[in-house]
Amino acid sequence: MARSTSSHSKPGRTLLLLLALILALGGTMFLQKAFTPKLGLDLAGGTTVTLSPVTQNGAAPPEEILDRAVNIIRDRVNGTGISDAEVAKSGDNIIISIPGVGQSEAIQLVATTAELRFRQVLAMEMTQLAQEQLATNAPTPSGSPPASPSTSSSPAVQPPSTSPSAQPSASPTGKALSSALTSPTPAPSATDTQKQGDNKNDNKGDKKATPTPSATAPPEQDPNAGINTEGIDPAVLKQFTALDCTDPKKRGQGVQDDPNKQYAGCESDGTFKYVLDVAKVVGTDIDTATSGVQQGSTEWVVQLDFKSKGAAEWSKLTSAAYNSQEPRNKVAVVLDGVVITAPNIISPIPGGRAEITGGFNQQTSTDLAEQLKYGALPLKFERSSIETVSSTLGQDQLEGGLISGIIGLVLVVVYSMLYYRGLGIVAVLSLVVASILTYTAVVVLGQNAGFRLSLPHIIGLVVSIGITADSFIVYFERIRDEMKEGRRSLRAAVEVAWVRARRTILIADAVMFIAAVVLYALAVGGVAGFAFAMGLTTLIDIVVVFMFTKPFIALLARWKFFAKGHPLSGLDAERMSVADSGGSTGRKTTPQEA
Structure with a gap:
């Protein structure tokens, strides 16, 4: 043997x-x-962030809610469990110590509520910022707004296995389509319409028609003209009218929007503003979230799997949007009060699986997936202090x-x-x-x-x-x-x-x-x-x-x-304390063993 x-x-x-x-x-x-x-933190120093909870009524948060927030933040900053980040409570505050210097991404991650809302769009309007971007880009012969940096990331929410014919590019989606529907004033493409009128009228008629636009567009024009206000809360509509999305500081980043109420919000790049219905699906309805490359393309997407209840509500929401007219055939994805994407729903999405696209790269898609994967914070937090600490x-x-x-x-x-x-x-x-x-x-x-x-x-x-x-x-x-x-x-x-x-x-x-x-x-x-x-x-x-x-x-x-058991080998007879007169301990072998 x-x-x-x-x-x-x-x-x-x-x-x-x-x-x-x-x-x-x-x-x-x-x-x-x-x-x-x-x-780690004890050998190289790092950054300490102190988060203070903010409740709607200003009262101290319940202890169990704060404990849940600690666990979620610990998962976020130390998702692999081996990065040596520390999260601890100090009264009502949460103190996070992150190894390394300049951990801006991690700091942003721990402070955000990451509560995702899926809201049906009730109304939308292109902002002055978007119109300026369109005018800056080279004009095209067609009358529709051309693709530009602000519109090249036209987003879509769709089933993961959408066929090429059902891709957003197969039908007008996103920002390019909505601009023509929401602008009550003459758009840059109105010159094409005027040229068509010139072909039908003589010079005299053309001169009479020239002052018409200024005569029919008084300063007192209703700012909501052309918008279907049915079912919209008048207070929210007023907020929508006054909303200024061109200023990044006024876009509502970090706002704790109430999922049970309609909401007026801006797109993350400030190109559109929206009136959004109550949230039918929220972040806690998500089971898992991952990032990856869309099948058959090089575009990065965030893939969502919903829980059983969330899957049913998601199917209802996409079905309702699919059967609605523009712009109510869109579902906005709202994160921390800001619309990160508002795609057309090109078909109902049953089954509880979907993809979020929106011009993501690997880093941005991974960041969003990480935020969603580790759940929604039960509280809104503000950063009361950020300090760089030495080892x-x-x-x-x-x-x-x-x-x-x-x-x-x-x-x-x-x-x-x-x-x-x-x-x-x-x-x-x-x-x-x-x-x-x-x-x-x-x-x-x-x-x-x-x-x-x-x-x-x-x-x-x-x-x-x-x-x-x-x-x-x-x-x-x-x-x-x-x-x-x-x-x-x-x-x-x-x-x-x-x-x-x-x-x-x-x-x-x-x-x-x-x-x-x-x-x-x-x-x-x-x-x-x-x-x-x-x-x-x-x-x-x-x-x-x-x-x-x-x-x-x-x-x-x-x-x-x-x-042969050399004395320095450690296997000699003396070393192993075995008395053998032949001096061949451990080395007598049978022919079979040899």
Whole structure:
């Protein structure tokens, strides 16, 4: 049996696989130009944001609502759970500490309510800003407004599997169509109409017709002329008339709109303003939100999956819009009081799945999906303070932690060399490989998963030295036990001992990994960071023992220095304390074992 096990062992192939893994991690570091780990709040400083709740009646928020907000914000700023961000309550305030300097995106993310509203459009009007943008762009022979930076991102909400014929481009959508319907005054394209009149009238008639527009457009003209006001709250209509969307400060960004009331709001770029019906679908009706590239195109979209109740309401809303006239065939997507997109509904959308398009790029689509995925804050918050903080530990403490790790590593190496002699080389090289894997994993995780190295992480990494050393000590002792019996060669003992040792190693690592997972799931902050580091190094320990320690010993067993029990190999009879007058302990073999 030992012969069969040994003959099927292919240590060279296993070592090549390990080398490929190390090269893959190193190549990732090189391609991303990331060669050092990112540091956490205690080692590199960061930004502290204090959020104060704002309620509609000015009263203190309920404790359970505040706890829910803390959990949602913690998920947002630390979505992967390993970025070392800290979120805590302080009275009615919430204090968020974010590692690194200049985390503007994260600060914006924690402060927003991210409560998405889906509202049917009741009325809309192109603003002066949009008209100026259209006039600035080169005119086209056609009478319809041309595509421009303000209209090139014509949005759509549609089922994920919309056929090409149902794409927004197949029918007039978005801003270009609505401009002709909402402007009661002569638009730039009115010159085309006047030219058509010139073909029908003589010079005399043309002269009489010239002053007509000024005579029929007095200053007292109804600003809502041409708008279907049926079903619109007069108070909201008044707000719509007075709404100035050309000024970014007046677009209502961050407004906590009431989903149960009609609402007058601006588009995010200020090109349109809207009267919107009550919200039939809200952010809490969303199950998941992801970003990706639209099938068959290069456009980035946000894909939504609704919960069962939300799916039913979404189907009703899109059906109602589909059966309405322009502009009420649109559904506006409102985030924090601002319309981020208001597409035509080109067909009812059952099934609870939809896509939001609107000229997104990868970053903007990812940001929106992140906001929606982590739920809606139950409260409106304002940033009462934003401070840049320095590291609380600094370079000296970082160096102290690294020095302690090096000391522990050196002590393990010295002990291994004194006790195991030649086998101690395997222990040292195993620790070197484990260090390389750990370092590259920390750098890659920092670049791609937001992992930041803090003091609790360093403690977890130092503790891992003992975990790794314990694994190859178990294996070494199993090999020596097999050779003490005097019936196996070293090559046979290496394979038989591995079958027995790996069970012990896996059980020990499984217990450690389960403890790390439980601690990580139940803890937050530094304790969770320690648990993550411990779990990571436990997995690395398994990789090192299985892909380096065992196959490397299998290669050494073919050398006479180890196979013949040289006094410096650590496998000699005296070292293993076995009395054998023939001096051939562990080296008497049967013809089959040889």
